Every structure is written in C-alpha cells, then in structure tokens.
Amino acid sequence: MTSQTIRQVRAYTLRGGGADYHDQSDGHWIDDHISTPMSKYPEYRQSRRSFGINVLGTLVVEVEASDGTVGFAVTTGGEPGAFIVEKHLARFIEGARVTDVEKIWDQMYQSTLYYGRKGIVLNTLSAVDLALWDLMGKLREEPVHQLLGGAVRNELQFYATGARPDLAKQMGFIGGKLPLQHGPAEGEEGLRRNLEKLAHMREQVGPDFWLMYDCWMSLDLNYATRLAHAAADFRLKWIEEALPPDDYWGYAALRKNMPAGMMVSTGEHEATRWGFRLLLEMGCCDIIQPDVNWCGGLTELVKISALADAHGALVVPHGSSVYSYHFVITRHNSPFAEFLMMAPKADEVVPSFNPLLLDEPIPQQGRMSVNQLDKPGFGVRLNPECMLERPYSH
Numbered sequence: 335m336t337s338q339t340i341r342q343v344r345a346y347t348l349r350g351g352g353a354d355y356h357d358q359s360d361g362h363w364i365d366d367h368i369s370t371p372m373s374k375y376p377e378y379r380q381s382r383r384s385f386g387i388n389v390l391g392t393l394v395v396e397v398e399a400s401d402g403t404v405g406f407a408v409t410t411g412g413e414p415g416a417f418i419v420e421k422h423l424a425r426f427i428e429g430a431r432v433t434d435v436e437k438i439w440d441q442m443y444q445s446t447l448y449y450g451r452k453g454i455v456l457n458t459l460s461a462v463d464l465a466l467w468d469l470m471g472k473l474r475e476e477p478v479h480q481l482l483g484g485a486v487r488n489e490l491q492f493y494a495t496g497a498r499p500d501l502a503k504q505m506g507f508i509g510g511k512l513p514l515q516h517g518p519a520e521g522e523e524g525l526r527r528n529l530e531k532l533a534h535m536r537e538q539v540g541p542d543f544w545l546m547y548d549c550w551m552s553l554d555l556n557y558a559t560r561l562a563h564a565a566a567d568f569r570l571k572w573i574e575e576a577l578p579p580d581d582y583w584g585y586a587a588l589r590k591n592m593p594a595g596m597m598v599s600t601g602e603h604e605a606t607r608w609g610f611r612l613l614l615e616m617g618c619c620d621i622i623q624p625d626v627n628w629c630g631g632l633t634e635l636v637k638i639s640a641l642a643d644a645h646g647a648l649v650v651p652h653g654s655s656v657y658s659y660h661f662v663i664t665r666h667n668s669p670f671a672e673f674l675m676m677a678p679k680a681d682e683v684v685p686s687f688n689p690l691l692l693d694e695p696i697p698q699q700g701r702m703s704v705n706q707l708d709k710p711g712f713g714v715r716l717n718p719e720c721m722l723e724r725p726y727s728h
C-alpha cells in the first residue's frame with residue numbers, strides 16, 4: 335500500500351443537490367425566506383437562490399492510484415473548483431505517494447496562498463484531501479474512522495437542522511435547529527415573528543428538547559443580543575452564526591452578552607487552523623462548526639479539533655455527511671453531530687447529499703451505529719445516474 339502512487343486526479347461538476355445542498359428546486363424549506371446578509375435588499379429576501387447561493391454547484395474529485403483503485407470526495411465548488419484542481423493542484427498530486435497527505439496539503443495550501451486562504455480554494459483543497467483519505471481507506475480496506483484513531487463511542491447522536499423540529503423530535507433526534515427567517519431589516523415586526531416561531535416550536539416539543547436558531551451570518555451585535563435575551567424565555571440552546579464570519583470582535587462581544595446558559599456557535603464559513611485560532615483565542619464561541627468539505631478537509635480538521643480541545647470548545651462539524659460522521663465518532667470533544675434535513679418539507683430523513691452518493695448512511699431514531707460506517711474509505715459510491723461533467727482536463 336505504501337508503495338502506491340497517484341496516477342491521476344480528475345474533477346467533475348454536478349447540478350441539483352449533492353454537496354451543494356442549497357442547489358434545490360422550488361418549494362424547499364431551505365429556500366423559504368431565510369435571513370441572510372442579503373436580506374437588507376428586499377428583492378433578495380424571499381429566496382437565497384435569487385442572490386446566487388447555488389451558483390457554484392457540486393464538485394467531485396477523484397484520485398486514482400497506480401493499481402487503479404479510485405478514491406473520491408465532494409464539495410461545493412463546481413466549475414471554478416474543477417479548474418483549480420485540473421490546472422493548478424494536479425501537479426502536487428499526480429506521482430505523489432498515496433500516503434503523502436501532509437505534504438500534498440501543504441503544497442496545495444502554500445501554492446494557492448496568493449489567491450486562496452479561504453472560500454472556494456479551501457473547499458476545493460478539502461475535496462482533494464478527503465479523496466486521498468477515501469483512497470487510503472480503500473487501499474487499506476479500513477474505514478476512515480479507523481485511520482483517524484478509531485471510534486471513541488459505539489454510535490453517533492444527531493440534532494436535525496430544518497424547518498420542523500417538532501417532526502425531528504418524533505424521528506428521534508436530540509434537538510432541532512431552525513433557520514432564522516427575519517433579519518434586522520425587517521424591524522420589530524420581524525423580531526416578533528422570529529420569537530413567535532420559536533415559542534410555537536417550544537410548545538410543540540416540550541421543555542427539554544434542544545432548540546437552536548441558525549442566523550446564517552445575517553445579524554448585527556445589537557439585534558443578536560436582543561434576540562438571544564428574548565429567546566432565553568424559550569430555552570434557546572445556542573445562537574448560530576449570528577454575525578458575519580470576519581467579525582471576530584463582534585462574536586467575542588456577543589459571547590460576553592449571552593444570557594446564562596446560552597451558547598454561541600459559529601465557524602461553518604471559517605477555514606484552516608489559522609482561521610479557527612482567531613475564533614478560539616478571541617473567545618468568540620462555545621462550539622466551532624467547521625464544515626469538513628470546506629475547512630481544509632480531514633488533515634486540517636484534526637489540527638483544528640486539537641486546538642479547540644485545548645481551548646475547551648466543542649467541535650460539531652457543519653453538515654458534511656459521511657465526512658463528518660467518520661470524524662465525529664473518533665473525537666471526545668465532538669459529542670454529537672448535525673444532520674441536515676434535505677426532504678423539501680423536512681418531514682422525513684433522506685441522505686444529506688442526495689442524490690449524489692450511494693450507500694450514504696442515515697440516522698435511525700436520531701442515531702447511527704459505528705457499524706453503519708464500517709466500510710472501506712468513507713463507505714460511499716458515486717451514483718452512476720448523476721450526470722457528472724468534466725469541464726477541464728490536463
């Protein structure tokens with residue numbers, strides 16, 4: 335296995351769901367008047383697709399070893415990501431040893447610093463990194479969670495993100511995270527509606543079920559503080575991504591403003607150990623939420639997680655499907671995981687990266703046994719019915 339080298343890397347794109355889970359059709363809860371940084375413009379308030387949340391689409395990266403074994407991974411990145419893989423990153427991957435993940439990561443990161451650091455370049459780099467982990471697992475015939483040091487518990491437990499925490503409770507989840515629908519531009523009336531929604535959900539789910547609000551970078555410090563204090567009456571567990579991701583100072587202030595017992599979470603749009611170092615050292619949050627497909631992949635997440643552990647912060651990855659499941663089960667400071675409800679009405683459990691992956695495991699009664707992850711690599715296959723395109727080749 336250690337003698338295997340990488341023969342070829344290939345990058346493909348896909349539209350309509352998959353890793354770009356915002357790329358959904360009309361009528362989906364994930365695009366129903368959700369508060370965003372663009373909500374101050376009334377014409378972009380009703381739909382996130384209207385301002386282009388789904389322009390990128392899914393990127394699929396395959397790495398083929400010298401014996402023909404193929405590892406793959408997915409991210410949000412589409413055609414620009416495919417260009418970066420094929421025209422820039424391929425030189426660091428092809429011909430390298432399959433196990434050289436640290437060196438390949440470093441070369442990809444250092445060589446793209448002049449136009450990278452975060453965002454689409456890190457999404458792309460993450461997909462390459464995860465494809466290498468998948469390939470190592472397949473060649474060693476071991477699941478990725480074993481390569482990471484092994485499971486620290488027998489099962490994962492999940493909270494659900496979606497419009498129907500009441501249904502999530504019936505499905506066995508430990509909590510429900512609602513999208514905040516009205517932002518500061520919708521004034522006092524919007525704030526009242528946000529609180530009414532939360533009060534209604536609290537009534538539906540009873541006193542102990544976790545309820546959280548995901549604010550998707552859309553608030554300011556004053557609004558977030560007022561929302562948190564009013565939401566304390568309805569036992570909001572945490573307030574998520576309340577502020578723009580670059581406002582580390584705002585997050586530090588918000589955390590100090592929190593009512594007793596309520597947590598601040600953020601980080602799904604942060605990347606690398608350096609980005610998370612800022613969040614952790616500045617005391618910005620209680621929970622960091624790196625997206626495994628965006629933060630730099632597993633090679634980087636291992637470092638981010640160790641840093642968080644030393645700061646007493648939990649690591650609960652954003653979405654990320656199997657890439658999160660294989661990681662969370664190996665870490666004591668990741669006691670639960672997120673499950674994104676991708677059914678249009680959030681009324682049933684369907685695989686998060688539907689329809690792209692075959693064998694993508696789903697929670698049963700809000701839980702997933704380690705046995706469901708016991709397959710080589712990340713244990714998933716590309717669905718041959720998805721029409722992948724390869725826009726560039728080298």
Ligand SMILES: C[C@H](O)[C@H](O)CC(=O)C(=O)O
Nearest residue numbers: 368495513548550652653
């Ligand atoms: C529901 C949120 O607006 C977003 O689509 C997903 C997210 O931020 C999360 O799962 O966390």
Ligand SMILES: [Mg+2]
Nearest residue numbers: 548574575602
């Ligand atoms: Mg979020």
